[in-house]
Amino acid sequence: MSATQTLPSAPKRAAKRTPHKRAIAIFVAPFAVLFILFYLLPIGYAIRQSLLVVERDGTFGAPTEVFGGLSQYALVFKDNAFIDSLGRMLAFGAVQVPVMLGLALVFALLLDSPLLRGKRFFRLAFFVPYAVPGVIAAIMWGNLFSPRLSPFKALTSNVDFLGADLVLWSIANVVTWVFVGYNMLIIYSALLSIPTETYEAARMDGAGQFRIAWSIKIPLVRPAIVLTAVFSIIGTLQLLAEPQVFQSFSSAVTSSFTPNMTVYATASVPNSNLAAAMSVVLALITFVLSFSFLKFTQRKEAR
Amino acid sequence: MSTALESTESKASSHSVKGRSRGPRGPRENVMSRTVAMVIMGAFTLYFLVPIWWLVIAGSKDTGSILTTNPLWFADFQMFQNIGNLFAYRDGVYLEWLRNSALYAGVGGAVATLLAGMCGYALAKYRFRGREMIFNAVLGGVLVPATALALPLFLIFSKVELTNTFWAVFLPSIVSPFGVYLTRIFAASSVSDELLEAARLDGAGEVRTFFTVSIKLMSPALITVFLFQFVTIWNNFFLPLIMLRDESLFPVTFGLYSWNTQLNQIPELRSLVLIGALISIIPLIVAFLSLQKFWRSGLSAGAVK
Numbered sequence: 001m002s003a004t005q006t007l008p009s010a011p012k013r014a015a016k017r018t019p020h021k022r023a024i025a026i027f028v029a030p031f032a033v034l035f036i037l038f039y040l041l042p043i044g045y046a047i048r049q050s051l052l053v054v055e056r057d058g059t060f061g062a063p064t065e066v067f068g069g070l071s072q073y074a075l076v077f078k079d080n081a082f083i084d085s086l087g088r089m090l091a092f093g094a095v096q097v098p099v100m101l102g103l104a105l106v107f108a109l110l111l112d113s114p115l116l117r118g119k120r121f122f123r124l125a126f127f128v129p130y131a132v133p134g135v136i137a138a139i140m141w142g143n144l145f146s147p148r149l150s151p152f153k154a155l156t157s158n159v160d161f162l163g164a165d166l167v168l169w170s171i172a173n174v175v176t177w178v179f180v181g182y183n184m185l186i187i188y189s190a191l192l193s194i195p196t197e198t199y200e201a202a203r204m205d206g207a208g209q210f211r212i213a214w215s216i217k218i219p220l221v222r223p224a225i226v227l228t229a230v231f232s233i234i235g236t237l238q239l240l241a242e243p244q245v246f247q248s249f250s251s252a253v254t255s256s257f258t259p260n261m262t263v264y265a266t267a268s269v270p271n272s273n274l275a276a277a278m279s280v281v282l283a284l285i286t287f288v289l290s291f292s293f294l295k296f297t298q299r300k301e302a303r
Numbered sequence: 304m305s306t307a308l309e310s311t312e313s314k315a316s317s318h319s320v321k322g323r324s325r326g327p328r329g330p331r332e333n334v335m336s337r338t339v340a341m342v343i344m345g346a347f348t349l350y351f352l353v354p355i356w357w358l359v360i361a362g363s364k365d366t367g368s369i370l371t372t373n374p375l376w377f378a379d380f381q382m383f384q385n386i387g388n389l390f391a392y393r394d395g396v397y398l399e400w401l402r403n404s405a406l407y408a409g410v411g412g413a414v415a416t417l418l419a420g421m422c423g424y425a426l427a428k429y430r431f432r433g434r435e436m437i438f439n440a441v442l443g444g445v446l447v448p449a450t451a452l453a454l455p456l457f458l459i460f461s462k463v464e465l466t467n468t469f470w471a472v473f474l475p476s477i478v479s480p481f482g483v484y485l486t487r488i489f490a491a492s493s494v495s496d497e498l499l500e501a502a503r504l505d506g507a508g509e510v511r512t513f514f515t516v517s518i519k520l521m522s523p524a525l526i527t528v529f530l531f532q533f534v535t536i537w538n539n540f541f542l543p544l545i546m547l548r549d550e551s552l553f554p555v556t557f558g559l560y561s562w563n564t565q566l567n568q569i570p571e572l573r574s575l576v577l578i579g580a581l582i583s584i585i586p587l588i589v590a591f592l593s594l595q596k597f598w599r600s601g602l603s604a605g606a607v608k
Contacts, residue, residue: 018429018430018431018432019429020429020509021431022509023425023429023508023509023510023513024425024429024431026421026510027421027422027424027425027429027510027513028421028422028425028426028437030418030421030422031418031419031421031422031478031483032422032437034418034474034477034478035440035441035444035478035480037474038452038456038474038475038478039444039447039452039478039480040440041459042452042455042456042459043447043451043452043455045455045458045459046451046454046455046458049455049458103347106343107344107347110340110343110344113340115336115337115340115341116337116340116341116344117341121348122344122348124592125348125351125352126347126348126351127591128351128352128355128588129351129354129355130534130591131534131584131587131588131590131591132355132584132587133537133538133556133583133584133587134538134540135538135540135556135557135559135560136556136559136580136583136584137354139559139560139563139576139577139580140354140355140357140358140580141354142563143357143361143577144354144357148370149369149370149374150374151353151357151373151374151375177350177351177354180351181351209336234446234448237448238448238449238450238451240450240540240541240544241538241540241541241556241560244540244544244560245560245563247564248563248564248566248567260450260541263450263454264454264541264544264545267454267457267545272454272458275454276454276455276458279451279454279455280451282448282451283447283448283451286446286448286451287446287447290446291446
């Protein structure tokens with residue numbers, strides 16, 4: 001933001017005039033070094049590995065890594081397991097993210113409306129699942145869905161929640177259960193920061209709560225909703241723990257059910273070059289999706 | 304806790320005033336809407352809390368009665384016996400896992416918060432070359448999915464023979480780009496330049512001023528960063544999955560996962576998995592509920608800007 005003020009001055013003079021140089025170094029260096037070591041270096045290393053292929057001299061020769069250009073990437077896009085897992089997660093996200101954020105928005109609006117009593121209780125009760133790690137939540141729901149253990153046997157013995165048709169949506173339920181309350185609180189915090197006077201006039205004109213929510217509150221908390229959507233999109237593509245746990249409950253969850261599971265399975269083959277290329281592709285797709293979603297929503301807002 | 308609630312209620316007080324003033328003006332928010340709202344919230348309260356209630360009940364039963372008795376009500380209250388069995392199983396490996404999680408998430412989260420806080424503070428309060436570049440790199444880091452780093456980290460760590468060690472999970476956990484982002488925003492608005500000038504005139508060094516004055520002003524953001532980093536590390540799955548083979552290094556969630564995968568061979572592990580799951584979520588629930596005043600204000604700072 002203030003970049004425009006500092007940048008134009010000649011770099012040499014600016015460097016000489018920077019006061020408190022030592023303190024700045026002490027503050028910034030530890031994070032910067034670790035960021036380079038555990039963020040930038042792995043990214044660079046993954047890209048490098050993804051550009052190599054393993055070659056052998058004959059069938060039993062020693063393997064050597066040689067530069068292979070983009071051939072690993074060609075393999076990634078020909079890898080049906082990876083493409084399928086990607087498609088599965090896109091379908092998952094297209095349903096689960098709107099449902100989860102829709103619920104979170106409704107709850108936040110209800111908490112912010114004068115319609116409810118016991119708001120503090122609801123706020124806490126809905127948020128508690130966020131404190132449950134994904135692995136634990138998946139273990140809990142895996143049991144709740146299983147026909148033998150469930151408290152809802154009448155339902156689970158008739159509907160096969162862990163079968164090939166529904167297991168993806170059972171996992172979606174686990175993710176929703178954990179994260180609705182968290183997203184609700186982010187949106188609710190944004191609602192609390194709207195000054196009451198903003199809808200005082202609308203109320204005087206006889207607008208009901210629903211109308212106020214739809215025409216005034218929702219447009220004002222748009223940035224918070226966009227933020228939660230971006231984090232949800234990133235989270236969806238990274239899904240790993242919940243389906244990995246569900247493998248113990250359902251044979252329908254294959255070892256390449258999600259992109260990250262495919263990466264892990266490929267790395268364990270071991271084929272680390274292909275797995276590295278998959279990681280890079282997945283990170284790029286995540287970045288492009290979340291970034292274009294941001295751009296898309298900003299453009300709509302500007303209109 | 305009570306202060307936490309007071310502060311949120313005072314924030315919301317304008318709303319309740321509004322609600323009251325509407326009373327005499329007639330039944331705009333009529334009984335119908337109120338009932339629908341309460342029914343929706345009541346139904347979802349069950350959705351959110353019944354699974355936890357089920358876990359409490361399951362944790363109080365032995366393996367046999369988990370399968371045979373009413374899953375939503377107590378049968379034979381065996382909880383303390385189950386806890387005893389859990390802690391004794393395989394020479395107390397579960398306690399080791401709890402300790403590991405406390406170290407990875409507690410110590411790791413604290414170190415991550417301190418480093419991110421110092422960096423965010425410097426980015427907010429000093430002008431120096433490369434400042435914007437660092438901040439942009441950090442913002443990019445927020446968008447990099449952590450799981451994309453797990454595999455290359457594994458390949459790098461195996462080069463230096465650090466896989467299957469404590470450090471393999473700990474070191475990558477102490478970097479929090481999101482923490483830098485949040486503390487920078489917060490420091491810019493909560494630590495005033497006048498105050499820093501005053502400290503300088505008093506002859507206090509920059510680093511000392513940070514640790515004595517600024518850190519207190521930034522505490523809501525720092526607690527938020529700590530809590531979210533704590534949860535991120537506590538929940539981390541890919542890193543232990545790919546890095547660790549030695550059971551004694553597992554964090555508790557990963558340990559429970561490994562038991563859960565053995566249920567087909569060792570069915571009596573089921574009661575241990577469930578009581579272990581129950582015990583492992585209690586610290587997180589307590590931490591979140593007792594510190595909510597802090598992280599909620601930090602959260603809204605991050606969400607609004």
